Amino acid sequence: MATSSSNASGFSRVQAACATCVRGGKRFVGRYRAFLLDPGTLFTLASLILLVIAAIVTPDGLINPEHAHTWLYLASALAGSVFIWWEAIQGIREKDFTADIPVSFATIAALIIGQYSAAAVVAVLLLLGGMLEEFVSARAGNALDSLAKLLPDRVTIRREGEDRVVALSEVLLDDLVLIRSGERIPVDGVVAQGTASINQATITGESLAVEKRPGDPVFAGTLNELGALEVRTTKVGEETTLGQIRRMVEEAEAQKAPIERILNRYAKFYTPAALILGALVWWWSGDILRAITILIVFCPCVMVLATPTALVASIGNAALRGSLVKKGATIEAMAKVTAVAFDKTGTLTFGRPKLTTIQPLAEITENDLLRLAAIAEKLSEHPLGRAVVQAALSRELTVPDPEEFTVLPGLGVRARMEGAEVVVGRPQLLSEQDIDVPAEVVARARNLAEGGRTVILVAHNRQVVGMLVLEDTLRPQAGLVITRLRKLGIRTVLVTGDNTVPAERIAGELGISEVHAEVLPAQKVEIVKQLQAQGLNVAFVGDGVNDGPALATANVGVAMGLGGTDVAIETAEIALLSDDLTKLPHLLSLSRQAMRAIKQNLIFSLSVLAIAVGLAIPGILAPVTGALLHELSSIPVIANSARLIGLRERD
Known part of the structure; x- marks a missing residue:
């Protein structure tokens, strides 16, 4: 019976898990229906699935040309290549010479000589990059819809x-x-x-x-x-501040120029060079096979591998350390960053009040004062009250329920405990309750509040017995991050909607000299644009809805993953999943290393290309041996990129 019950329980858990998966799948399909039905997505998935099946059925076909002549590899190559050929034709019509054109020639040449697996791999690699970028764009669109949930x-x-x-x-x-x-x-x-x-x-x-x-x-x-x-x-509606934020995010996404891929940058020179050289060799030698060999060795297979392998390895490195980089082009953009603009609340700070100072003003200990205030605030829903209770619990103080509890107009509380009355609130509230607040206490509270802190007083039996100071506190790693960024030659800026006094206090503690406080979302966008106008590549780090437009406008948007809003996370290109700011200097260093690796890969691939062309012109290399040389030359490129996965954070 026990076994039967256990089996039934296990079956129920599996059933519940399946139901959850089905619901999640339906939500995903509903949100991304247009992306999933896009021709590029369909051709990419078809080519990828066929390639995976072919690799399972004939694994040695990936490295042995003689075993690549299977209909599965051919089907995969055609499924991907047809879409690339179509995109190449459209690009030629629009005079937009991208990597689709040389890759088209490469896949055609590979198919002619029977290198079906090589054609399939090249096609899938190129298409996957485009599909992932389209998916990120679809996510950004859904992020705007989540703004409506705030109303x-x-x-x-x-x-x-x-x-x-x-x-x-x-x-x-x-x-x-x-x-x-x-x-x-709502308005x-x-x-x-x-x-x-x-x-x-x-x-x-x-x-x-x-x-x-x-x-x-x-x-x-x-x-x-x-x-x-x-x-x-x-x-109301689109005229509200929230409506304007949505509009600014849309405009920034539309105006932000897409990051140009390295291969696209050189495709306009690469393709004509291959065609002209192939034609000249054919004219000079009269041997069509030599011309085909030229096209094959000119095939940007290794160049196609040079960039994405390094980018994928970098993205994997970031993921292992708690950072989500949504697309490879972001690594390229991150490597060029020369300035980082930080939001304050929830980014450099925790974004919630914390009790930092307990000042007894009578013959009472700190713990007794905190316990009085915590009992009075225990039933309060106010964030300050919750912070006081949390501070008491962290000191392992006993906090029973008050005998009576009243919320006072002006956002204070009155409670009765052990036959005594306790009132907690700001100095003005205590005065309004006819509690005598000495002038020196008012002056001290005012001085503390000038630093952007919140000061509340505690009165016991109508006598002020203590003062509690609460403030938004810095993340412990924030200072270290600013120091590391300076070592990397990065300019740091604080941009916040919070008041000037707390903003300058935080900036002073961190050593940030440039501060923009009390700015609205539209002004954050203008500040980012001003930095860009100075020739700086800007990364903006934020967590709130009000940061959305700036995240979209910056060259790279970085969102806090745990405390950040959906709008911030989905608008940004990078999410710090653990809210650990120390990942930011690592991402900058990693991106720069990735770009160095890509340049090394490209230099190596061009060197192999020069040698191959030199051997193909006199006919030393045949089409098949040319293809084999290409296959072998990809191994050092992959190995050079793979080392990025193990790149560690520097102290």
Whole structure:
């Protein structure tokens, strides 16, 4: 019976896993339907699948020309080559000479002499690179759709004295929108009534929640963490700040020039050289086989391998160390980066408040003061309250529930514990509760707050007994990263929507001299463009929705993978999956090493080409021996690229 039960349980788990896979597959097909049905994707997958089957059935056909004459290798070669030939014809019509043209001649020549496996491998390698780039573009498009998830489908408005639930599209200018605790704000507007703590990091990048009172502006897509508001609508739909962010991301993606592949860069010279030399040899010798040999040895097989093998090895190295590089061209772009612009909140810092200082102001210990505040804040939903409770728990203090708990207007709390009253809040709130706050305490709190910190006071039985200081703290590795970047000759810039004082404090601690604070998403884009106008290749590192346009505009966008939003992660070309900034200097160094390896591969392949041409002109090399020389010359190229996988991070 136990075995039967165990088998049933195992079958249920397998069934559940299968169901999850099916649902995931359906979602993937739904999101990427256009990409999956694209002719380039279909031809690439068909050629790749046939090549894999052929390699399984006849594995030695990949290295032995005599065993490459199978219909599976031929089918794979034709499936890939037909699409490349079509692309080459389209390129010639549009006077766009890309790698498709020399590869077309190479695959035709390989097919003529029966090198079906060589033609298939070259075709698949070229097509896979293009397909992966198209997939990244499709992901970027889906990232824009995820912006809509930041807004509710239906909202509550107050019209003619009645509360009505309507679709977001029906909200009009000057409508009064009601926003409860935990809801996202659906429009840009001004607070008409109420007090709330709003997390607007997605728009402005501010690390701590902002208190909103009547007359204060609010933005669509921000989160009401605590409190209730009535907001008078000033902007709706595409006119909101969030709508403008979406539009800027779209425009940046459309205007950003695609990175030109190395092989495409030289294809316009390479192809005519092969054709002219082949024709001259035929005219001079009268031997068509020598001309075909010239085309075969001119085949950019090794050149095709020279770039992608190094790029794939680099991408694999990055993945093993927790960084997702989405396409090979990003490695080429990363190698040219000369400036890195950082967002602050959630990038250089953790993006959440942390208790950093406990100052008793009476005869009370730090732990007792923290315990009082934690008990009072235990039932609070405010991020500052949660940070206080977390700090107490990290010190292994006992934090029981308060006997009574009240949220005070002005975002403070009052609690009763062990027969005593405890009030926690900012100095102004305590004064509003008729608690005497000494002038020297107010002055000390003001001085601490000027550094971009949040200061809250703790009153026990209506006497101020202590002060707690909370702030967004630096990631421990941030300073090391800036130092390493400077050693690499990289210029560093801080670009944040947060207030000037905390931005300059963070920059000072890290040694960043160039600071742009209190900037909106559109201004971040302008700063990136200004750096590019100075001749710099810019990498932008960010995590929020407000960073999306800048990530798309920069030469390379780098997103924080754990704490980053979907928009940031999918707009960027690189995601730091572990949120470890130390991976950034490694990626820059790795990219530069990859480009050196590619140049070495190209020099080697051109040297082999020169030797092969020298042997083909007098007829020493025949078509088959020429193809064999090409096959053998690819081994050093692959080995040189493979060493990049083991490249380690430098201290």
